[in-house]
């Protein structure tokens with residue numbers, strides 16, 4: 001899943017425009033987009049206008065790993081669509097399908113757990129699909145996510161089912177605890193969505209959070225996917241869509257940083273009142289050796305990779321690599 005939103009939308013398997021209205025206009029070339037945008041809000045498109053200058057500023061290849069200015073996971077509108085996607089059993093969008101999650105949880109248990117009461121931290125837990133399953137198997141689970149909506153849903157479900165799962169609304173890049181967990185997991189290619197410096201901040205924090213002998217598990221997109229990623233540009237003028245629940249113009253562009261094995265899906269969202277949101281979703285593709293090297297670099301022992309675990313996932317399942325390392 002790219003849900004890397006294109007990544008999420010792509011990694012999450014969304015189309016660029018999940019809910020096109022009849023007024024949706026798609027074409028290549030930003031010039032035409034600007035023409036239509038003037039009818040969105042004329043006063044904001046004068047040549048010397050701040051908003052236009054903001055758009056022009058982003059016309060070109062961004063420096064690798066330069067970040068955007070907003071978090072779609074926690075956006076009031078987009079998080080609603082994402083939660084629907086997480087919970088759709090027929091769609092490998094924000095979460096994998098139930099049968100795949102069942103198999104992954106069984107694999108995690110057989111390979112890395114097997115002791116009732118072991119403490120698990122699920123980073124980027126979303127609505128708790130893995131956490132619920134693991135709690136039902138008798139593990140003490142904490143889920144952490146910075147989507148308010150997903151955490152609220154996960155807490156409700158846990159309460160309904162009488163599961164004592166702890167859910168924390170927090171940015172996992174701020175993770176700060178010592179020797180607390182037997183297993184830390186980060187599932188659905190989120191390591192690949194981090195910049196290298198974020199990743200190199202997270203891995204030591206995960207290491208610290210693990211008890212001695214504890215395991216870190218994550219998955220990424222294999223670098224075999226990179227050949228299929230093309231640079232392109234598109235735009236849409238919508239009454240409402242994935243990025244906003246109000247009229248907006250979405251300018252989407254993808255970039256490939258071949259030497260770094262990274263792709264970027266960038267979307268500029270322009271609203272009627274002139275606000276410009278800049279979404280940047282990176283996907284860093286890895287091979288087995290790089291994953292092992294990364295784990296070793298951060299002090300993990302017994303670094304291993306696993307291919308072919310996700311078979312029928314419609315988000316390039318056979319190109320997913322899992323990795324594990326032990327403290």
Ligand SMILES: C[S@@+](CC[C@H](N)C(=O)[O-])C[C@H]1O[C@@H](n2cnc3c(N)ncnc32)[C@H](O)[C@@H]1O
Pocket residue numbers: 003073074086094095096123124125126127129130144145146147150170171172173186187188190
């Ligand atoms: C692709 S979804 C996967 C959700 C879940 N792991 C699953 O597979 O069902 C990524 C999740 O990570 C969360 N997330 C992304 N970056 C995060 C961060 N820095 N801190 C906390 N949560 C984050 C998002 O809000 C989202 O719920």
